[in-house]
Amino acid sequence: MANPFCHIELATDHPERARAFYGALFSWTFEVMPMGHGPYIMLQTGEGPGGGIMGKPMPEAPTAWMPYVQVDDLDATMLKVGELGGQIVV
Numbered sequence: 001m002a003n004p005f006c007h008i009e010l011a012t013d014h015p016e017r018a019r020a021f022y023g024a025l026f027s028w029t030f031e032v033m034p035m036g037h038g039p040y041i042m043l044q045t046g047e048g049p050g051g052g053i054m055g056k057p058m059p060e061a062p063t064a065w066m067p068y069v070q071v072d073d074l075d076a077t078m079l080k081v082g083e084l085g086g087q088i089v090v
Helices: 015-026 074-083
Strands: 005-012 029-033 040-044 050-055 064-069
Touching: 005 015, 015 029, 015 040, 015 050
Parallel strands: 005 050
Antiparallel strands: 005 064, 029 040, 040 050
16 A cells, blocks of 8 residues: 555543553554653554554643554655645644
8 A cells, every 4th residue: 555654643632541552452562662752652554554552742632642644755645735735734
Protein backbone atom coordinates (compact mmCIF):
# COMPACT_ATOMS: atom_id res chain seq x y z
CA MET A 1 0.00 0.00 0.00
CA ALA A 2 1.36 3.41 -0.89
CA ASN A 3 1.75 5.89 1.96
CA PRO A 4 0.81 3.64 4.89
CA PHE A 5 0.24 4.75 8.44
CA CYS A 6 3.64 4.32 10.08
CA HIS A 7 3.18 5.54 13.68
CA ILE A 8 0.30 6.48 15.99
CA GLU A 9 0.35 8.52 19.18
CA LEU A 10 -2.15 9.06 21.95
CA ALA A 11 -1.95 12.28 23.95
CA THR A 12 -3.95 11.96 27.18
CA ASP A 13 -4.20 13.21 30.76
CA HIS A 14 -3.71 9.62 31.97
CA PRO A 15 -0.96 7.80 30.02
CA GLU A 16 -0.62 4.96 32.54
CA ARG A 17 -4.38 4.31 32.58
CA ALA A 18 -4.37 4.31 28.76
CA ARG A 19 -1.46 1.86 28.80
CA ALA A 20 -3.35 -0.50 31.12
CA PHE A 21 -6.57 -0.20 29.10
CA TYR A 22 -5.08 -0.77 25.63
CA GLY A 23 -2.73 -3.45 26.90
CA ALA A 24 -5.65 -5.42 28.33
CA LEU A 25 -7.94 -4.72 25.37
CA PHE A 26 -5.56 -5.42 22.48
CA SER A 27 -2.63 -7.31 24.12
CA TRP A 28 -0.24 -4.54 23.05
CA THR A 29 3.19 -4.49 24.67
CA PHE A 30 4.94 -1.35 25.94
CA GLU A 31 8.33 0.11 26.79
CA VAL A 32 8.49 3.19 29.01
CA MET A 33 11.01 5.78 27.82
CA PRO A 34 11.94 8.48 30.37
CA MET A 35 11.53 12.00 28.99
CA GLY A 36 11.99 15.41 30.59
CA HIS A 37 8.27 16.26 30.61
CA GLY A 38 7.03 12.78 31.59
CA PRO A 39 7.40 9.27 30.22
CA TYR A 40 6.81 8.38 26.59
CA ILE A 41 5.27 4.91 26.46
CA MET A 42 6.30 3.14 23.24
CA LEU A 43 3.67 0.69 22.07
CA GLN A 44 4.01 -2.36 19.85
CA THR A 45 0.86 -3.61 18.19
CA GLY A 46 2.35 -6.79 16.73
CA GLU A 47 1.28 -6.07 13.15
CA GLY A 48 0.91 -2.63 11.64
CA PRO A 49 2.39 0.57 12.95
CA GLY A 50 3.69 0.99 16.46
CA GLY A 51 3.41 4.22 18.32
CA GLY A 52 3.35 5.85 21.68
CA ILE A 53 1.28 7.19 24.54
CA MET A 54 2.18 10.45 26.23
CA GLY A 55 0.79 13.18 28.44
CA LYS A 56 -1.02 15.98 26.61
CA PRO A 57 1.31 18.83 25.60
CA MET A 58 -1.13 21.43 27.02
CA PRO A 59 -3.78 20.89 29.71
CA GLU A 60 -6.50 22.41 27.53
CA ALA A 61 -5.70 20.15 24.56
CA PRO A 62 -8.19 17.35 23.93
CA THR A 63 -7.31 13.71 24.40
CA ALA A 64 -6.63 12.51 20.87
CA TRP A 65 -4.99 9.91 18.66
CA MET A 66 -2.62 11.31 16.00
CA PRO A 67 -1.73 9.08 13.04
CA TYR A 68 1.44 9.59 11.02
CA VAL A 69 1.58 8.74 7.30
CA GLN A 70 4.80 7.68 5.56
CA VAL A 71 5.61 9.59 2.34
CA ASP A 72 8.54 9.31 -0.05
CA ASP A 73 8.92 13.08 -0.59
CA LEU A 74 7.72 15.44 2.13
CA ASP A 75 8.19 18.62 0.08
CA ALA A 76 6.20 17.22 -2.86
CA THR A 77 3.47 16.01 -0.51
CA MET A 78 3.21 19.43 1.15
CA LEU A 79 2.90 21.10 -2.28
CA LYS A 80 0.13 18.67 -3.19
CA VAL A 81 -1.74 19.56 0.02
CA GLY A 82 -1.95 23.16 -1.21
CA GLU A 83 -2.91 22.11 -4.75
CA LEU A 84 -5.80 20.09 -3.32
CA GLY A 85 -7.05 23.01 -1.20
CA GLY A 86 -5.56 21.90 2.08
CA GLN A 87 -3.50 23.99 4.47
CA ILE A 88 -0.26 23.19 6.29
CA VAL A 89 -0.77 24.26 9.91
CA VAL A 90 2.46 23.11 11.55
